[in-house]
Amino acid sequence: xxxxxxxxxxxxxxxxxxxxxxxxxxxxxxxxxxxxxxxxxxxxxxxxxxxxxxxxxxxxxxxxxxxxxxxxxxxxxxxxxxxxxxxxxxxxxxxxxxxxxxxxxxxxxxxxxxxxxxxxxxxxxxxxxxxxxxxxxxxxxxxxxxxxxxxxxxxxxxxxxxxxxxxxxxxxxxxxxxxxxxxxxxxxxxxxxxxxxxxxxxxxxxxxxxxxxxxxxxxxxxxxxxxxxxxxxxxxxxxxxxxxxxxxxxxxxxxxxxxxxxxxxxxxxxxxxxxxxxxxxxxxxxxxxxxxxxxxxxxxxxxxxxxxxxxxxxxxxxxxxxxxxxxxxxxxxxxxxxxxxxxxx
Ligand code: HEC
Ligand code: HEC
Ligand code: HEC
Numbered sequence: 001x002x003x004x005x006x007x008x009x010x011x012x013x014x015x016x017x018x019x020x021x022x023x024x025x026x027x028x029x030x031x032x033x034x035x036x037x038x039x040x041x042x043x044x045x046x047x048x049x050x051x052x053x054x055x056x057x058x059x060x061x062x063x064x065x066x067x068x069x070x071x072x073x074x075x076x077x078x079x080x081x082x083x084x085x086x087x088x089x090x091x092x093x094x095x096x097x098x099x100x101x102x103x104x105x106x107x108x109x110x111x112x113x114x115x116x117x118x119x120x121x122x123x124x125x126x127x128x129x130x131x132x133x134x135x136x137x138x139x140x141x142x143x144x145x146x147x148x149x150x151x152x153x154x155x156x157x158x159x160x161x162x163x164x165x166x167x168x169x170x171x172x173x174x175x176x177x178x179x180x181x182x183x184x185x186x187x188x189x190x191x192x193x194x195x196x197x198x199x200x201x202x203x204x205x206x207x208x209x210x211x212x213x214x215x216x217x218x219x220x221x222x223x224x225x226x227x228x229x230x231x232x233x234x235x236x237x238x239x240x241x242x243x244x245x246x247x248x249x250x251x252x253x254x255x256x257x258x259x260x261x262x263x264x265x266x267x268x269x270x271x272x273x274x275x276x277x278x279x280x281x282x283x284x285x286x287x288x289x290x291x292x293x294x295x296x297x298x299x300x301x302x303x304x305x306x307x308x309x310x311x312x313x314x315x316x317x318x319x320x321x322x323x324x325x326x327x328x329x330x331x332x333x334x335x336x337x338x339x340x341x342x343x344x345x
Contacts, residue, residue, distance in 0.1 A: 032099035044100070048125055055123070056115035061139070064114055064147035067293065068189045072148035073163035074177045075217045083129070086164075088157025100128055109149045117146045135214035137306040140297055144189065144217075170240065172233060174221060183240045188293035195242030195289070199282035201234035203310030212308040242289070255334035258327060266322035271331065274319075283312045288338035296332035299323060 022028055036044065077086065083102035085091035095102055109117065122142040124132035133142055155163075166173040169181020171193075178186045183193035193201065207213035209222045209230065222230060262270040274284050287295060301307035302320035309316070323331070 052116050056119045061115045061118045064143050068144040071178045071190050072144040077164040087155045087160040106153045118142050121145045133216045134219050135216040188291040191294050193237045194240040197282040198234050198238035200285045205230040207309050250334045250337040253330040255330040268322045283310045287335040292332040292336035299328045
C-alpha cells in the first residue's frame with residue numbers, strides 16, 4: 001500500500017485521542033522507583049545538554065568572581081547540599097529515590113562551561129526537581145555560585161566545613177557565617193551590618209523576606225524566620241559598634257566632587273545630600289566602610305531598575321539612573337574608603 005497524505009492525516013487525527021486514552025486508562029507508569037528505560041534516560045540527558053549548550057551560546061557570561069567563595073558556599077550548604085551533597089556530607093537517602101537523582105556535582109562540573117553552569121543555576125532544569133534561582137534578576141549571584149561550583153571538586157571536607165561553619169559571636173548563627181560574628185562583613189561581596197540604623201536593617205530584611213529586594217542568597221537566609229525575630233535581630237545589630245573604614249586612601253578621582261555636588265547635567269544628585277552626616281532619614285544607609293565590590297553591585301542594580309528596598313528605594317534608583325560604569329566604580333571605591341560614622345537610632 002502506498003502511504004498517501006490522507007493516511008498521514010488520519011494518523012495525526014487518531015494519535016492525540018489514543019494518547020489521551022492511554023493516559024486515562026492509567027497504564028503509563030509514573031513511579032520513580034523503577035527508573036527510566038535506558039533509551040528515555042539517554043534522550044532526556046541529550047535534550048538537557050543540548051538545550052543548556054544552545055542557551056549558553058546565546059548568553060555568554062563574564063569570568064566568575066574569585067572573592068565570593070564564602071557567601072556562595074553558605075548558600076550552597078543550605079540551598080543545594082540537601083539535594084546534591086557536599087564534601088563530607090553525602091546525599092540523604094530520600095533524595096537518592098528521586099528520578100532523576102540529583103547528581104554528586106564533584107564529578108560533573110568539569111563537563112560544563114561557565115556560561116552553561118550559569119544557565120543551569122539561574123534557570124533550573126524542567127521536570128527534574130532542579131529549581132531555578134529565586135531572584136531571576138541576579139545574574140551576579142548566579143555567577144558567584146558558578147565560582148563556588150568551580151572550586152567544589154578541590155575542596156576537602158575540612159575546607160568545606162571551614163567555609164560553611166558559622167563563627168560564634170553576637171550575630172545569630174544563621175547570619176554570622178556570611179556577615180561575620182560581629183556583623184563586620186565577610187569579604188568584598190557581603191555588606192557590613194554593624195553601623196547601620198535599626199530602621200534601615202529592619203526595612204531591608206522585610207524587603208528580602210517579601211521579595212521587594214531581590215536576592216536569592218538573602219531570600220533563603222530569611223526564609224522561615226518570623227518577622228518579629230528579624231525585627232529583633234535588626235534592633236540588636238544596630239547596637240553593634242561601627243568599624244574602621246579602609247586603611248588606604250582612595251585614588252584621586254572625580255568621585256568626591258560627584259558625592260558633594262552631583263552631575264546635574266546627567267541628572268545625578270549630590271550623594272552626600274542624603275548620605276552625608278548627620279543623615280536626617282534613618283532609611284538612608286551608611287556607605288562609609290562598605291566593600292567597594294558590594295557598593296558597585298548595588299549601584300548597578302539601582303541604575304538598572306533591579307534594586308528594591310525600603311520605602312525610599314525609588315529615590316535612590318532615580319539618583320543612580322544617570323551614572324556611568326566608571327562613575328559607579330570610582331564612587332564605590334571612594335565611599336568604601338570613607339571613614340564610617342557612628343550609627344543613628
Ligand atoms: C530539590 C533538589 C535540588 C536542589 C535543591 C538543587 N538541585 Fe541541582 N539538580 C537536581 C537534579 C534532580 C538535577 C539533575 C537534572 C538532570 O539530570 O537533568 C540537578 C542538576 C544540577 C546541575 C547539572 C549537573 C549535571 O551535570 O547534570 C547543576 C550544576 C546543579 N544541579 C546545581 C545546583 C545548585 C548550584 C543548586 C543550589 C543553588 C542546586 N543544584 C539545587 C536537583 C536539585
Ligand atoms: C549565605 C550568606 C548570607 C547569610 C547566611 C546571610 N546573609 Fe545577609 N547578605 C548576604 C549577601 C550576599 C547580601 C547582599 C545581598 C544583595 O545583593 O542585596 C546580604 C545583605 C544583607 C542585608 C542588607 C544590608 C545592606 O547594606 O543593604 C542585611 C540587613 C542582611 N544581609 C542581614 C542578614 C541577617 C540578619 C542574616 C541572618 C538571618 C543574614 N543576613 C544572613 C549574605 C548572607
Ligand atoms: C534623595 C536621597 C539619596 C540620594 C541623593 C542618594 N541616595 Fe543612595 N540611597 C538612598 C536611600 C533611601 C537608600 C536606601 C534604599 C533602600 O534599600 O531602601 C540608598 C542606598 C544606597 C546604596 C545601597 C547601600 C547598601 O548598603 O545596600 C548605595 C550604594 C547608594 N545609595 C549610593 C549612592 C550614591 C553613590 C549616590 C550619589 C550618586 C546616592 N546614593 C545618592 C538615598 C539617596
